Amino acid sequence: MNFDALIDCFSASACVVTQISSGLIIGMLIFMVASGVTLIFGVLGVVNFAHGALYMLGAYFALTAYWVTDSFTVAVLAGAIGTGLFGVVFERLFISRVYGADVLSQLLVCYAFVLILDDAVKAIWGGDFLSMGMPEAFALPPLMIAGGFVPPFYAFLTAFAVASAIALAALLGLTRFGKIVRAAAVNRQMVGVLGINTSLVYALIFGLGAALAGAAGALAAPVRSATPGMGFDILIESFIVTVIGGMGSIAGAFVGAILIGMIRAFGTVGFPLATEGVTFAMMAVVLLVKPAGLFGKAGR
Amino acid sequence: MSDELRVQGMDVYYGASQILFGIDLAVERGATVALLGRNGAGKSTTFKAIAGVAPPRAGRVFMREQDITGFAPYRIARRGIGYVPEDRQVFPEHSVEDNLRIGAKPGTDGAVHWTLERIFEVFPILSSMRGRMAGRLSGGEQQMLTIARTLMGNPDVILLDEPSEGLAPIIVQQIARLIATLRKEGVTILLAEQNMHFCIAVATSVAIIDKGQIVYRGSIEELKHNDDIKRRYLAV
């Protein structure tokens, strides 16, 4: 423990800016994954334990697209769309069979897919770690803000995630599709009786959640090395975020992700060996005080 | 006139137990048919089976002479069958207007007879509450909303499951008037009821269901004078 360092950091704007920015970046990637988890749980009632594997797929799709086209834009699109399409197929063929089943069956189907996908990635791309490298467009010196440093790529990444969050909120809150989705989350049968193909809605939602994870994987590819099993950590983190924010709440996932990011960023300064424990402790506290999460509605 | 909706020899099971036994029903275009029966006689199950929510294990369902047996609920809805379930089932956290918009789709002929404006003309009470959360409405208002929401889908046939249940007499009257209006609009109606008097007020013909079987079919006039049937199958 080194609380002096923490206090020092808080008294220097450079440190605060830098650590806040790093907390945001960490949080934003987790948010991209967690928003899919929370969306899928909120609408489909499924805890998608395979979501980390989708993040991994996104990274590998992006890497491959980047090697082929040398364009980061194409890579991100490939990561998001490729993973989204995979998600739709996965939902139709497998997840749709465990709707309404107990959480245990859902867990097993997802776990089976984690095993299969990790292995498939190893078979296709090999077991070595792969790195995309920073695209030319972002190979710029970091921006200086109030004495703190913010790399342009991270600024882009944060903007991308925030834009995703806003787009997601707009899609769910303002469009007819979003209204249908929220209605289906409450009463799927009634939505179907009104002439809406709920299977399609479910597949699209799962695909959307998968695409978000895929985009996160693609965005992570320039700065994190891709390996089979890379989805493991972020899955756990996005679960923590989802639980803290409230299962089913996009806003909750956003706030939860920033919270976890900040704990990590400032925890490294003040209590480097305990940050992980602190995040779990926080999840426990939230569950005990407000089981539905900070933004969750009780009784769902 | 041809049958708008026809059900032939329909058996429905919940799990291992059979609920409906060889149901035959026919609803002519433009008619208002009442399905009368006591609690638990099988009225709701019949509706659910037609709507595709509880698919029949045997028998057939025809909509305008086209076989729609076993279709998913949304495809049945798109064939022009609007279903208003008995327990209302509004989307409680959506506004009245959003509830209506979710139900909106063109009819089988591609036309939109029911716009928001027309709905608000026919249901003035909903107009004044268009921004309110549906879960905050009273029971009668919710009933109005469910019917209106189904109308937004421009159905050819509307299945109304006990629309008067549990509502104050004044609201029941409003609903009866509404049904009369719909009939004038040319909407074919299949109505499930326990309340015979309500049916007499609105229906053109009647079928009585008991223990999962149709036990009587006839016009409203005949039923009015058949005390035996009324005593045996209806809580009169």
Add this chain to the structure above:
Amino acid sequence: MTAISRTGLNRRTLMAGAAAGVLAAPHVSRGQGKEPIKIGMPTVLSGRFTVVGDSARGAAGLAIDAFNAAGGLDGRMIELVARDDKARPDEAARVVRELLNADGCHLLISSSTTAGAFAIQEVVRETGHLCIQTISETSSLTADPKIRLPNVFRGARQVVHDAIAGASYAAKVAKERGLKKWMTNSPDFAYGRDATGQFVESLKKIAPDTTIIGEAWPKFMAPDYTESLTQVLTSKPDALFTAHSGGDIVAFMDQAKLYNIFDKVPMFTPNLADLTSIKQIKKLPPDVRSGTRYLATYPDTAANHDWHDAYVKRNGGEPSNWSWETAAGTAFLLEAIKKTKSIDGKVLAEALRGMTIDSPFGIGGKLTMRAEDQTLINYAIGWGSVLAEPPYLKNIQDTDWSEIFHYETEWKKSKGFI
């Protein structure tokens, strides 16, 4: 009674399952002609460390192919049975027991990562089988007499050697360039703690005027180092030491690049000059110093080039540090088998103690298995400046093993190991 008959049925099912498990065991070991010598290799073949297992298996396979092509041990061929331990210590323990007990392996090459290596150590403590550890570099495995076993040898480099080599080099650079304030950033697991702790200790000894002004311990295999990197920014050290390796050091440097951290701060690491890592680094900062892991050009001898080419030809990918370590460990084992014409663990152990072999990886083409603590010494080790293209490292300064021995002895004394 329902309960009784149900129990009976289930017990039968259970027995059938158990019996199936038992029956499945022995059939694998049958071969034709002379019974092969089986060497079990617990290693990582799935997940984030797959590269370790691939490297180790490829290297051992190369050596064994040559041994078999030369006629084996009087016509007895060696068969390598590599099995995935999933980088989990409990699974490693299970897999080793299975290799020994069910597959009938005679000898072990343990190519598990550190946690697995220690678990395997506990198993062979009990079974007494001969085991060559080829991946774990954690010093205590052989240095600590409480953990060291007479039947276990380390055919890999050792952290304390690396640390002294690194510290000796770093001390020289520090003196030249006036690098006084150091920071460390290493993964929070056995190897990372060991490599960093011993580097710091040695550095303080060799260059007493250096101070450590901060340390960061990101979680092992953490996908993200941002928070600990920004900590470097705020602490403004003169130099940074890191013990990240493999994919982690690549990610670490990619992320550091975004802050241009190493534009100003020289970076020291024992782990970058490795073909599998360095080739993944797309943009190299100006001043990165690394110890040699595996390079085709270090030692710059024909033997090493040939081995590199043979490895690539057989296995496809580039050899890594784990490849040469496993190649060295395997070479010792094969040499001992040749020399003693035996596969008896005790006989082999006796031969291995103090054995010197010809090897592309040794100083002057020779490697020695030190008798006193059964660990590899005299392997080629040097430090230099990292380049983005081949030969990847320039101005390599070889480390003098006498210096390593000197400080290693001091270190051992301080730990109470001798």
Add this chain to the structure above:
Amino acid sequence: MTARLELILGAVFAAVLIAIGLSLGDKAVIDVLMRLSIFSLLALSLNILVGYTGLVSFGHAMFFGFGAYVFGLLMQTNAISIPAAAAVTLLATCVWGAVSGALCIRLTEIYFSFLTLAFQMLLYSVIAGWVSLTGGDQGLMGGIPRPPFLGIDLAQPRQLFVLTVIVSVLSALAIRQIVQSPFGYALRMIRDNAERARFLGVPVQRYKLQAFVLSGIFGSLAGILMSLYVSGAYPNFAFWTLSGDAIIMIVLGGITVFLGPVLGAVLFQFLNDYINRITEHHGMVMGVVLLVIVLGLRKGVLDVLDEWRQSRKPRPEAAP
């Protein structure tokens, strides 16, 4: 009567297992049987919560890890005998189970699951982070001393094997007694309808807590046996993947039949070991097998057998 019969059957079963293990004299068989005993016990203990009380714990491995570490650390002091260390460990488990359980059982459904996960990961971070005590990621090193007691020398693999089987079978019988007792039936009632159980006077929260602690004690016992078997303890023992494995075991075997978890543990270990032996792509094969079982059977193996058996009977409506 049934209880005595079960005891006899259990004893016979244990004797047969031990006889198989010792007579074959094959170390591999002993290894397999020991691991199966330990994981069967772990799965059975988890099923007290999942199958009988309807509480899906994602954190059951915390007890396994807790037992292994506390016991291992006690033994490494060289100041305590094996039975005493085991007793102290189980007592400590009781306390830890009561504390964590009192908090966890306040929640239901998926929230309960996540809270158990959180507690487990807290324990895991302590184990992984407190390097000076636990050895961190390397696990407890230097082996666990196994001094002889009462003429039993657990350093002998055969004696350890016999003890492991006996302890596991005895524990299984004890768990059987628990779930067949009125307490066990009250747990089922809580599982099926907690409100109704409360209405009928069942102290729901207290019973849930007791089930949690009991489940933890047997899980911890499995951990103790494991630490003796591998002569060490590793952070993986308290990691969530092991909790996941335990869940897979009970789902594979079946949660409604008492011995379902045992069959599940056998199936899972067998699949894991066998697939790992025959192919490097064990992830794919294991994944496909799991999918076939979950989506094909939609239930555990014994659940299916049990239903099939029930359906062949001439409709005994009052059976359950």
